[in-house]
Amino acid sequence: MFISHISMMRGCAENGRETVRISNDFELQFENFSCHSSEAAGNSFERFNCGLNKNVKRRTLHMDFSVLDALQDFDFQIAIVLPRRPVDFLLLNLTIDGCQFLANKNQVPLMRLAREILDRYSNFPRQCPFQRGKTYYIRAFRLDLSLIPALTMETSMQLQFAYQRNQLPLLQGHIVARVQRTTNAKNKGV
Secondary structure, eight states, X not given: OEEXXXXXXXXXXXXXXXXXXXXXXXXXXXXXXXXXXXXXXXXXXXXXXXXXXXOSTTOOEEEEEEEXXXXXXXXXXXXXXXXXXXXXXXXEEEEEEHHHHHHTOSOOHXXXXXXXXXXXXXXXXXXXXXXXXXXXXXXXXXXXXXXXXXXXXXXXXXXXEEEEETTEEEEEEEEEEEEEEOHHHHHHTO
């Protein structure tokens, strides 16, 4: 079910001009986050860990890893799937050069936005390589839906990602989440 609702509240600024504040009445609720390393690509990671915090009402996700050897040449693959019957809807399926993604160069706008959001929660480098032995992380990640386009939907979603080399996955992750109306929006009867 698609919902394109934005609550708008108007107020007056001190200079007499009218201002508009937009609030998004939706939030992304994480349900599961798992990751694994592929044996076929060899053991590239010294260690890796991913999951959700324990607070059920305000779940955030975390991931940390370190590589055995500097990771210079790799691709980043991402797919966003909206579960539907009888066939799931593939919203995004994209494989990009990993170093360009880190540097935020030559990106489609959605991936550029993803990289900017990632900067708030991670210590990922702004250029290749991922250094040997250094712990990289994403901590307390919670997507602010006001940063993405105004059209939102109340739906379940699955996000799959992978770091891969020579088309073999090095590290894969799978996130299950849902976009839902916030408690405040439900109480307002919006």
